[in-house]
Amino acid sequence: MRRPGWAGLFVLFAFVVVFAVEFHTLLGMLGVEVAAQVYFPAAAAAVIALFAAIMLFTDDEADEDGDAQAATS
């Protein structure tokens, strides 16, 4: 798999952070109450793990649209 350009990764990161925070609410709505002191550290670890995986398991090439190059202009 090709890794998205840095811009793509950054926007993805924003969505992941937002989703991680709001997922706590969603769990609550589904009746799963997790204490904030437990949930947020766990969520942070999961986000870090996700991005570590993306960096490790994707090719070090910008995607075909050349986002990474274009962004440096």
Next chain:
Amino acid sequence: MSSGTESDVSPDVWDGEIEREIGHDEYDPVGTLGLIAIYFVIIALLWVFMYFVEFLGRGPTVV
């Protein structure tokens, strides 16, 4: 850079960023239709939740 009414455009308009030009008749916005359908389902469900659970489900209410 005024917007004309001609329907052909030079691809230079997009600074060489596009691969091919697509005209009106050869384009069906299927992705848009999909996204907007998801949006419709979300707001319809949220509306029902807000009105019948959050609002009518709590009391006291003005009668």
Next chain:
Amino acid sequence: MGLFVDEHPDEAFIVRAALMSSFIALLVGGLMGTIQALHRTGFVQVIDNSTYYTVLTLHGVSLVILFAIFFLVGFFQWAITDSLGRGAVDPRLTKAWYGLMTLGSLMAGIAILGGFTDITSMSADVLFTFYAPLEAHPLFYAGLAVFIVGTWLAGVDWFRSWWLWRKANPGERTPLRTFMVLTTMLMWYLATTGVAIAVIFFLLPWSLGLVDSVNALLTRTLFWFFGHPVVYFWLMPVYMMWYVILPKLAGGRLFSDPLARIVFVLFLVLSVPTGIHHQYLDPGIAEGFKFLAMSNTMFLLLPSLLTAFTVVASIEHGARQRGGTGYFRWLTALPWNKPAFTGMALAGLMFAAAGFSGMVNAGMNLNYLVHNTMWVVGHFHLTVGTAVALTFMAVTYWFLPEITGNSVFSERLGLVQVVTWFVGMVLMANAMHRVGLGGEPRRTADPFYEGVTFDTALGSIGELHLQIALGGLLLTVSLLLFMAHVFLTWFDVASRPAPKPETLPPALSGPEHAPAVLGNLRLWTGIAIALIVLTYTLPIAAIVSGNGLFGNAGVLAWGVETLVSLTAGVVG
């Protein structure tokens, strides 16, 4: 064709001046927001509770009146000049309206700032809505009036350009951008009559001591006559950016020009007769009038829902021209590295969410649940605070080179800025909606009361307050990044001239497909006026016949009352 700044240097000067005023207001108003986010959540309280309301007034007026309107008049000046390909008819008029708007801002601003100091008794701690009988210094009302007259003259200026263009180009369709400016300004003329009457005939004479009292419900109703359509005054330029600039950035073309015109006509016709939906819980207005306002409001969803489709379809067109494929995979083919594109796309996404809370606000009896709670504050931080503000900031990255001749300092920094705004606002606005459902009131310095608890369905109030404060801090970081970025670009710190001028591609379905009646501005304005008369005559007649034009102590009340009840009799 060259850059706008080379083609039309005089107009570019006014555009820059308007944007400069706008950004100063953004900085001031934004920093006030930081103070509030930390104060009302109880984390950092550097001001007194009583000063909070001065801060809140400055926040509201700076952002929604000064930031938004200065930006949009600058943008409209560009849109008119560029799409008609001709400069202002009389540059003196252009300078005059900008001068009046600035003068009005300074007058109102000084009155508000007076609230911070004891040196003067002058103050205007009345918030953005200035509901009488809360009283501001006369300078505040006078400043608002001068500012609004300035915007009226701006509209005259643009109409004159159009009239001359039409003489030179008989039979041609009005360019889309000009059409959008003209419909927006017509809507604005209708909307501002309400606030102009409230300020000039009632509030100003009352604050000067010429009359003893005001009819509080009347001035409040006149405020909302203006107060709802004003949100479309902020939003319509945003729609213009989404329709004409965003598709280009995405690598595509506007899907349908006629549909864009229909949307703007719908806004012209429906924007004003909806204001009573801010007064669903007001005594003195009968339920039937509220229901009518709700129906108008609900149908006003139509142009926004249509816009959602057209704009997303235009973006998808761009993604596919860039080589995107699949049902949703084309989303990854979009130019996410451009802050102008990403900012506008995220703003649009947030507006979709705001659409939902707006639908709830519009639901007449549902208003009992959310009226005047933090829910409403969450809602308008998604609309004006993101759909409008983030789009304006994003478009600045595209727009500054055109009007200054300098390249944007760093696209990368720009991307960080718009994304930070997005994350900060998701956290803050979402938490605001949720504490609002728990019943926490808006517009208060300190929502902690003895013997009153707010139960949120999910998550504790403390956790949500933390989200509000954190979101507010992220927004502050984003704001400062933006200001720094504008400064660095404006003064060309990187010493790079602008890239070649931008060309906006025409729509896939061009204006030649639009029925001619769409261009009949007289007809649509006439229909808009008829709807306003239908919606507002009876409620206003009832309010005036109840308490007189000036409240109980008004000397003229009796005579006018008779007159109005006669009129009401004839109309009814």
Next chain:
Amino acid sequence: MQIHRYEKLWFGVSLLLIVGFIATITYGAVGAGIQMVGDEGGTVDPGEIGDYEIRDGTTFSDIQEPQATHVEGDSYEVAVSSQQFIFNPGTSEPIQVPENSEVTIYTSSPDVIHGIKLPGTNVNTMVIPGEMTKITVEFDEPAEYGIVCNEFCGAGHETMAGNLEVVPEDEWEGDA
């Protein structure tokens, strides 16, 4: 005019959505019986709220007591002056109503615009000088509610709050 068929479809769905919203609200008004605050309360001189006639022989100040006044059956009424920066009654001692009652609340303001919200409930209304707000609320279960002013009314607004108690029938000391 060229309009893509997907767009026509979305136009239809949008109209359906709008009609659905209006239908829901209408159901709330007619089916669930939720009334809007209206003009039933009429107008009042802000300087003389106490003299407002609730009905022949009963004025606003006659029923401006912490304990709701019994009218007939399960209907009660209470008058509240919403003023800078208290609810009278409500702030210094809680308003009391019995459970399973329908309470008509009369309120107006002698000074500026205020708002009343009972957090956690759907009781929420504006109070405007010159107008008499009249709303009827059903209180079924015994409970304690807060009352907060939810419209900015001047420096001190954040202190404007009170309480309302729904008292169990066997502890109710007023008329029944």
